Amino acid sequence: MRSFLTKLIIKYRVVVFKKESLEKLGSFHVNGLHITLLTTLVFTISLFTCSLLLIFSPLGSKLFDYSKKKEISDLYLHVDSIENLLNLHLDYTESLKLIFNDLDTSKNTTNNNNTFSLNSLQSRITEQDSSLINYIKKLDEASVIKYNKDVLNKLNICAPTNGVITSSFNVKEGHFGIDIAAKKNADVLSILNGVVLFSGYSEGFGNFIIIGHENNFLSIYLHNSILLKNKGDLVTSGEKIALVGSSGSLSTAPHLHFEIWNGITPIDPEKYLQFN
Secondary structure (H helix, E strand, O other): OHHHHHHHHOEEEEEEEOOOOOOEEEEEEEEHHHHHHHHHHHHHHHHHHHHHHHHHOHHHHHHHOHHHHHHHHHHHHHHHHHHHHHHHHHHHHHHHHHHHOOOOHHHHOOOHHHOOOOHHHHOOOOHHHHHHHHHHHHOOHHHHHHHHHHHHHHOOOOOOOOOEEEEOOEOOOOEOOEEEEOOOOOEEEOOOOEEEEEEEEEOOOEEEEEEEOHHHEEEEEEEEEEEOOOOOOEEOOOOEEEEEEOOOOOOOOOEEEEEEEEOOEEEOHHHOOOOO
16 A cells, blocks of 8 residues: 555656657656546546536437426326325315214314304204205395305305405306405405314415305315414404415415305305405
């Protein structure tokens, strides 16, 4: 080992002569260590240059097929989104099972001041309920709106946030709610007393909350920046549940996508609430 190191530091004199006249043009000293360092530097620069050419050149794209890798990555994201939506439906179904199986709401909270009547959610569908549903089905659209409005007003309904409606309710186009443009991190409020059925994230909807209310109403709040409530929490009308944001791939600017459902039927929020 010592002899190898000794050879590396031995200096050699390199003399440069002119070929025709053997005139001395100059000289310099060099040792084995200099040659080793110079060789390592040249190799490193060559390797780095070749790597850049492979990564950013068309040849590199063909060799490594980055487009396929992106497709695989997008596929994983899509599968993850489907899994989140599936979990959402499972959680929603389980929540409804608990509610309609006479869930004792006192187990979900220790603060009696936050409790409210959940008789219509906690009880099974009775013969009287069936009669009421049949009665509503026979009403025309105007009468149904008036009936729902009377019920919602009695339940002390309030607007979910302050803002301007940029996209209205349109079932034919698959838009089951309204888009409300609002300042980022503005308050999002529960429109009625209720229980949080889902609070979580999906790729398309971002951070969103679903709340179950009396008389078979549901409210949905999408694209929030922050969620302030968890599944199973009890909320009151006007209570802050989230902050306005632009989360999820279906959102391009801060706004709240808001929906109201009566059972399995979406209803137009603008017919029941006042907005700017």
